[in-house]
Amino acid sequence: MKIYVTSVPVNDQRKALDFYRDKLGFVVKHDIDMGGGNRWLTLTSPDNPEGTELLLEPSGHPATKPFKDALVADGIPYTSFMVDDMAAEVERLKGLGVRFTVEPMDAGTVRMAVFDDTCGNLIQIVQMK
Structure with missing residues (x-):
């Protein structure tokens, strides 16, 4: 068993994409419209494009903000x-x-x-x- 996807909850996927791609240097692996303004948006390390994907997870669940x-x-x-x-x-x-x-x-x-x-x-x- 190995880690396939891990996630980080983000307030705004567009803003998160700009930060994680343009500042941190990750590259987009998947960007799929999931409806309702949400996307399946994953990034990987440019050094390991087939490695673990980082999901920029919309933080819409009510428990996410207080956490x-x-x-x-x-x-x-x-x-x-x-x-x-x-x-x-x-x-x-x-x-x-x-x-x-x-x-x-x-x-x-x-x-x-x-x-x-x-x-x-x-x-x-x-x-x-």
Whole structure:
């Protein structure tokens, strides 16, 4: 068994697509109209286009907003992505206007940082030491 799709709930799929594609650098794998203004919108890493897909899931379920709000209030990232060079990635993202809530720091076996995805989530990036 392996992970096929994982998701991140987003307030606005169009805005999320702009952020995850244009700032984070993921590439669109599927963009299928599901009706009602929702899409099956998945992205993958350009380094692994056949790998795990990230679904930009519309956060319309009533439980989603309080859950996401509580995570953000407590500073807890919704998910985590791996990078090869933390310093270079943070510099690149800041140059694109990404706002970090936790600057790069050592955390056990990784260096980590946290940023706001502009769609209601905090996202963590890690670099293995």
